[in-house]
Amino acid sequence: MSTPVQAPAGQQPADAASRRAIWLSIAALAMTFMLPLAGLVMAAFAIMAGARAIPLLKTAGKPTGVAVGSIVVSSIALTLSALATAMQLYLMDEYSAYQECMKSAGTVSSQGDCFTQFREAAQKKLPPDVLDVLGSVQP
Template sequence: MSTPVQAPAGQQPADSAGRRAIWLSIAALAMTFMLPLAGLVMALFALMAGIRALPLLKGAGKPTGIAVGGIAISSIALAMSALATGMQLYLMDEYSAYQECMKGAGTVSSQGECFIQFRETAERKLPPDVLELLRAMQP
């Protein structure tokens, strides 16, 4: 039986730390669009992994670009998921009423009425500057 070949001390953990940081940040960004609260948690883990990878890569004499990229992407995912989660929590009552309306909606037109009701109640609750920002983002 042969012994496994190991990388020089400090080299493999540094390489894997950089890759881990970028993959976690990409996963956090994807998760932000599906489940914002999970994206928030994942972005925090990705940010910590990127920050921890920097000294490992510097100490091994490796380029730090992959860790810096992971930090940048996870920071964007963190901001986006925090905003989306905050919006969901702020409009929780309106969204619950929308879900109840959709349970009783048997036709497409009644589902459309549920959405119109949700939009109107959300617009009454949101500040005018947020509404302008949301309207500017619509295609």
């Protein structure tokens, strides 16, 4: 019976840590666009995973590019999800009114009226350029 070939000490956990960090950061970026609050939490975990992977990679003599890349992607996801979450919290009353309007809207034109009401309410609360930057994004 032969013994299995093993990677040098520290190399396998370092590679796994860097892969884990990059996958968490990609998942955090995806979650940012679906559920911003979940993206916020996942991005924080991804930053921690990337930060923990760097010393492991350095001691194993491996390049740290993947771990640094995961920290960069996670930071972008963290920023975007924090902004989206803050916007949702700031416009919570307007969004609740929009949801109530959509529940009672029976036609496409009445749904369009609900969106128009939401947009007008948001314009009153936000600076004038913000909605122009966001374009015709529907909640």
